[in-house]
Amino acid sequence: MCWSSYDLSVPEISHSCLQDSEPSTPKRHSRARTASMCEANSPKSPPKLLFDEATYTEGCEWVKRQRGIFSRSITDGENLDIIALQLGLRYEAYIKSKLPGRPVKTNFTETVAKLLRRSNASVIAAWNTFLKSKTLTPSRATEGPRGKKLFLFKRTQGLSRKIRDWLFERRAHRTRTVAKDVLGFLIELDIIPATIKEDAKAYATALRATQRYIKHLGYKRGKGKNSASYEEREMVTQLRNQYVINMTRFQKTRRIIYTDESYMHQHYKGPDDSLFDPTDDRPIPREKHKGKRFCFIAAIISADPNIPEEQRTPDQKAHLLKETIDIFSPDPKKHDTKDYHGMFDSKYFKNWMEKLLIHLRVNDVKNVVIVLDNASYHKFLREGLPKSHWRKAQLIAACPALGINLAGDETREFIWSMVKQKLDMIEPEIVEMARKEGLANLQQSNLVN
Numbered sequence: 405m406c407w408s409s410y411d412l413s414v415p416e417i418s419h420s421c422l423q424d425s426e427p428s429t430p431k432r433h434s435r436a437r438t439a440s441m442c443e444a445n446s447p448k449s450p451p452k453l454l455f456d457e458a459t460y461t462e463g464c465e466w467v468k469r470q471r472g473i474f475s476r477s478i479t480d481g482e483n484l485d486i487i488a489l490q491l492g493l494r495y496e497a498y499i500k501s502k503l504p505g506r507p508v509k510t511n512f513t514e515t516v517a518k519l520l521r522r523s524n525a526s527v528i529a530a531w532n533t534f535l536k537s538k539t540l541t542p543s544r545a546t547e548g549p550r551g552k553k554l555f556l557f558k559r560t561q562g563l564s565r566k567i568r569d570w571l572f573e574r575r576a577h578r579t580r581t582v583a584k585d586v587l588g589f590l591i592e593l594d595i596i597p598a599t600i601k602e603d604a605k606a607y608a609t610a611l612r613a614t615q616r617y618i619k620h621l622g623y624k625r626g627k628g629k630n631s632a633s634y635e636e637r638e639m640v641t642q643l644r645n646q647y648v649i650n651m652t653r654f655q656k657t658r659r660i661i662y663t664d665e666s667y668m669h670q671h672y673k674g675p676d677d678s679l680f681d682p683t684d685d686r687p688i689p690r691e692k693h694k695g696k697r698f699c700f701i702a703a704i705i706s707a708d709p710n711i712p713e714e715q716r717t718p719d720q721k722a723h724l725l726k727e728t729i730d731i732f733s734p735d736p737k738k739h740d741t742k743d744y745h746g747m748f749d750s751k752y753f754k755n756w757m758e759k760l761l762i763h764l765r766v767n768d769v770k771n772v773v774i775v776l777d778n779a780s781y782h783k784f785l786r787e788g789l790p791k792s793h794w795r796k797a798q799l800i801a802a803c804p805a806l807g808i809n810l811a812g813d814e815t816r817e818f819i820w821s822m823v824k825q826k827l828d829m830i831e832p833e834i835v836e837m838a839r840k841e842g843l844a845n846l847q848q849s850n851l852v853n
Contacts (some may be wrong), residue, residue, distance in 0.1 A: 478530070
């Protein structure tokens, strides 16, 4: 016999002790040893509960609160419990009716409703559905305080991607979007039938389902963090695609020369990984200014793709062209600009380009493509061509040389538009210099480094 570890005044018999015991052979174990074996082989008994009306009321209130948290509506599992209790109570009544004496009348619906703390209507609906079709009453479980709502449509990843792309296009066109718009989009996709528009109640149900789906996707209402982002022009995208196509073709047969300019201040700290004493808490004075600005320009050349890698000489491998390195500190009085591009001009770059071409000619480097970015001093035209600031009389005088015939009554803006079309067809002077040396020049028009 095992004693409860919670209440020693209530003895309980362990099933494991009964299974291990043999009536024909008396046990010689002591009482203490038997009790310890029973406690080790059987689960502990629940604590003793002093049940009264207050306990019953408190327990019922607890069940009501838990249903408010999880689900107030009847689930499929509770419908099964209702049917099981109805069957059990009715079977007990049937057994008792076979016994002598007057049978006791029982209201099974009220008994089940009282035991499960449900309404009589819910119990009757579950029992009648079972009797008629041997099925369960459709669950009204809803999402939120009332449970989980039934979905009107399948929540697939493909649908979420379609809604995301559709919403992005509307945001890009500054079109306000609410749940009704999303519902209209679902109707256009035939995910929700269009007939719901004819029934106000069905439409309201579909709108609530759409709102729950929007909440499930994590969408929010407001301006959005990416509303002020910059977008590339379509022309830039097309030029980049063409650049990638050309470079993919050139790098298989030609050497590529990349050029670029940049700058660095005198007090540049770099990664700031210098040694320091962590116990030295003395403050280090900050620099009063950034110091001088040092501008530099250089070019690098790729390896020769026509020669196997193991047979390449140092000059045929990818390397920095040291002869093209130029570092200078501009005079801030002459170059009053915050952008380092203002430190360079067309005259300076033309002289530097001549230095690069001379180096290629001296070292017999041919079959190369020179890559430039979209800086204005990279694509300047030769001297003598019209400029955007020219007066109308100057533009008229330059038109015959460009093959432009004027009637005499055109405005300056119209004349300049015609002149600019002709100028766009003329290659920059840097390109002409490279072609004279027998080199191909690839320019990244409208693409910034």
